[in-house]
Amino acid sequence: MKRVNEIVKLLWGRKTGMLSGEEERQLQEWMEEEENRRMADRVLSEEGEREALGAYRRYDAERAYARFVARVGGRKVRSMRVRRWMWAAAGLALLVCGSVWLVGQKAVLPGVEEEIVPVTGKAILVLGNGEEVALGRDRALYERDTNGMYVLGDSARLVYRERAGEEKAEAVQLVYNKLLVPRGGEYALQLSDSTRIWVNSESALRYPETFGADVRVVDLEGEAYFAVAKDSARPFIVRTGGMELRVLGTEFNVASYRDEALTTTLVSGRVALAAGQAAVVLEPGEQAVLSSDGFSKQRVDVQRVTAWKDGVVAFEDERLGDLMDKLCRWYDIQVFYQNPGLQDVRITGYINRYKDIRILLDKLEMLDLAEFEVRGRTITVREKS
Numbered sequence: 179m180k181r182v183n184e185i186v187k188l189l190w191g192r193k194t195g196m197l198s199g200e201e202e203r204q205l206q207e208w209m210e211e212e213e214n215r216r217m218a219d220r221v222l223s224e225e226g227e228r229e230a231l232g233a234y235r236r237y238d239a240e241r242a243y244a245r246f247v248a249r250v251g252g253r254k255v256r257s258m259r260v261r262r263w264m265w266a267a268a269g270l271a272l273l274v275c276g277s278v279w280l281v282g283q284k285a286v287l288p289g290v291e292e293e294i295v296p297v298t299g300k301a302i303l304v305l306g307n308g309e310e311v312a313l314g315r316d317r318a319l320y321e322r323d324t325n326g327m328y329v330l331g332d333s334a335r336l337v338y339r340e341r342a343g344e345e346k347a348e349a350v351q352l353v354y355n356k357l358l359v360p361r362g363g364e365y366a367l368q369l370s371d372s373t374r375i376w377v378n379s380e381s382a383l384r385y386p387e388t389f390g391a392d393v394r395v396v397d398l399e400g401e402a403y404f405a406v407a408k409d410s411a412r413p414f415i416v417r418t419g420g421m422e423l424r425v426l427g428t429e430f431n432v433a434s435y436r437d438e439a440l441t442t443t444l445v446s447g448r449v450a451l452a453a454g455q456a457a458v459v460l461e462p463g464e465q466a467v468l469s470s471d472g473f474s475k476q477r478v479d480v481q482r483v484t485a486w487k488d489g490v491v492a493f494e495d496e497r498l499g500d501l502m503d504k505l506c507r508w509y510d511i512q513v514f515y516q517n518p519g520l521q522d523v524r525i526t527g528y529i530n531r532y533k534d535i536r537i538l539l540d541k542l543e544m545l546d547l548a549e550f551e552v553r554g555r556t557i558t559v560r561e562k563s
Contacts, residue, residue, distance in 0.1 A: 188201055188205040294510075294534070297362060297364050297509070298314065298315045298363060299314040299363070299364060300313070300314035300315060300362065300364070300365065301313045301314055301336075301358060301359045301377070302357075302358040303320075303336065303356075304355065306353040306354055306355065306387070313331050313336060313365065314333055314363065314365065317333065319331070319332060323341070324353075324387060325388060326340060326341055327341065327370060327388055334366060335365065335366035335367055336357070336365070336367040336368070337367065337368040338369055338370040338388070339370070340370060352386040352389075354384055354386050354387075355386075356383070356385075357385075359379060359381050360379070360380065361379055361506070362509055363379055364377065364379055365377050369385060369389075369396075370387065370389060371394060371407050371409060371412075372407040373404065373407045374404075374405040375404050375405075376487040377400070377401075378433075378486060379400075379507035380435070380507045381398070381400025381402060382398070382400060383396060383402060384396060384398075385397075389412065390412075391411075391412070392412060393412055393413055394409070394413065394414045394415065395417065396416055396417070397417045398418040398432060399434060400435055401433040401435065403430075403484055403487045404416065404430055404431075406429070406430075407427060408426060413425065414427070418434040419434040420440075420454070420468075421440060421442075421468055424450045424451075424452070425447060425448070425449045425450075426447075427447060428447020428448065428449060429444075429445040430442060430443060431443040431445070431484045438503075439468070440467070440468040441466065441467050441468075442465065442466045442468075443464075444462050444463070444465075444480075445484060447462070448460065453468055453473070456473050457473070458473040458475055460475070463477055464477060464478070465477075465478040465483065479492075482494060489532050490529070490531070491531050492528050493525065493526065493529075494526050495525075496526070497521055497523070497524065498548075499515075499520075499521025499522065502521075502557070505535070505557075509555075511555045511556065511557060512555060512556045512557070513556075513558075514558050514559065516559060516560040517559075517561050520547075520548050520559050547562060548560060548562055549561070549563060
């Protein structure tokens with residue numbers, strides 16, 4: 179039905195919950211055969227992952243091929259094709275089970291001696307009076323009453339709720355909080371209007387504890403995913419990097435890191451962007467990029483762009499340098515390149531960003547383009563020796 183690499187994409191999409199309706203139908207059709215279903219279950223299991231990696235380390239491709247030819251030399255072509263399919267599937271299973279599926283160019287990374295923990299719930303809440311509160315994995319509970327609001331936080335998110343029965347003043351005095359998410363961290367929050375926001379590593383969000391009567395405004399540095407609560411009377415505005423994004427109720431992703439292009443990706447609804455004299459309106463599935471020349475617009479794979487908030491990073495034909503920049507933010511590490519040209523290597527795959535970096539690097543050992551030396555929290559990228 180499909181080429182092996184297409185089956186691998188479908189299997190991984192199933193595991194990460196990123197399949198479209200049509201892809202799910204195709205995978206179900208392929209798995210109707212009992213042998214295919216058993217292979218899929220094995221490939222995606224933890225035990226299958228361990229066995230695959232062990233087999234890969236012991237595998238000698240040339241000797242295996244010589245033995246294969248000697249063993250099947252006089253058999254039917256169909257038998258050879260079946261066996262070739264099985265070997266190809268087994269090889270690609272190594273990549274799927276390792277939370278990364280790579281196409282084309284490859285790279286080799288040695289294991290990591292020192293533990294470098296993956297991204298975790300971690301943030302600093304700066305209150306209106308300047309007080310700083312540590313939030314995240316190491317704090318089981320945070321709560322307070324303020325300005326008619328009840329605020330509750332745990333290891334992963336912060337929620338603002340209006341107190342039941344509290345009478346709102348006609349003129350609300352805005353008190354701003356700021357959520358700072360450092361490298362190696364992530365955090366989510368729900369604002370007083372029920373808007374939900376996922377804030378990525380090395381990002382900051384400034385917002386009022388409760389909004390006024392006419393508009394809802396927040397300021398972003400870095401990256402965040404917004405699920406804006408509908409409110410026809412009060413537009414929701416995101417200000418970032420000299421750009422203003424205006425919506426009533428929708429879902430979108432904004433990335434505004436320093437030294438990177440400012441991008442806005444629309445998942446649903448409709449958004450209007452403005453920066454100086456430049457302006458553009460986005461429809462679902464479109465991404466706008468802001469440069470000195472104004473906005474450019476293109477269609478993109480929305481699931482790939484927004485997968486980070488669900489713990490999966492999907493990258494397609496992406497530069498190795500850009501991927502390593504993401505790892506720097508998630509794992510709080512530094513990367514140096516012996517040859518700057520290595521940053522332009524193109525790579526396609528999927529990464530589970532909640533894995534320890536040692537597991538990630540172990541999976542990437544299967545590639546064949548560069549070597550990565552890890553010392554403390556510094557990774558040096560070298561040409562393959």
